[in-house]
Amino acid sequence: MSFSRKHDRTRRSLIAFTFIAVAFSLTGCAYQSVTQSTNTTLYERLGGQNTIDTVVENLLYRIADDPEVVVFFTNTNIDLFAASLASQLCDVSNGPCRYEGPPMDRAHQHMGLTDVHFNRLVEHLDAAMQEEGIALGARNELLGRLAPMYEDVMRLQ
Numbered sequence: 001m002s003f004s005r006k007h008d009r010t011r012r013s014l015i016a017f018t019f020i021a022v023a024f025s026l027t028g029c030a031y032q033s034v035t036q037s038t039n040t041t042l043y044e045r046l047g048g049q050n051t052i053d054t055v056v057e058n059l060l061y062r063i064a065d066d067p068e069v070v071v072f073f074t075n076t077n078i079d080l081f082a083a084s085l086a087s088q089l090c091d092v093s094n095g096p097c098r099y100e101g102p103p104m105d106r107a108h109q110h111m112g113l114t115d116v117h118f119n120r121l122v123e124h125l126d127a128a129m130q131e132e133g134i135a136l137g138a139r140n141e142l143l144g145r146l147a148p149m150y151e152d153v154m155r156l157q
């Protein structure tokens with residue numbers, strides 16, 4: 001196996017770990033289950049569309065307050081971004097929406113994103129969910145469903 005393939009695998013594992021570790025470290029609760037098996041959808045456990053919209057709005061304030069992240073949004077139509085992200089979070093959590101925006105590689109191409117930016121955004125999203133009262137299990141599950149998008153988001157950097 002070449003060094004770079006091994007390196008890539010290590011990098012992917014680190015990113016996946018970061019998603020899980022962020023939620024744990026913010027709560028200090030290392031023993032709670034990462035996922036929660038109930039009959040309800042993740043969308044319902046997140047609090048439905050109203051809570052998802054509130055989380056996205058909360059995230060926007062956090063982005064605006066973070067000089068290292070806000071620079072990427074200089075030419076972005078924030079209302080369209082917020083609506084698109086909300087529909088993606090609804091879709092990915094098995095809610096009644098279908099994300100119809102561009103694929104993640106095209107949406108983020110040539111931005112110059114690094115793992116630092118990526119992890120920062122994950123931390124902001126987790127903090128926004130926490131502030132809006134979403135339980136640890138649901139937060140971790142959503143982050144777990146977003147984690148595989150890392151590859152696509154970073155593909156065309």
Ligand code: HEM
Pocket residue numbers: 069072073075076077080081084085088101102107108113117118119121146147149150153
């Ligand atoms: C799993 C991680 C991520 C997800 C799920 C995600 C999701 C999205 C979605 C749904 C859109 C809207 C696409 C559209 O409708 O045009 C978008 C756009 C955008 N994202 Fe991300 N994103 C992620 C990571 C990041 C990171 C790490 C950054 C920078 C720190 C970032 C910055 C942006 C910017 C600036 C836009 C707007 C691009 C434009 O103006 O057209 N994203 N993202």
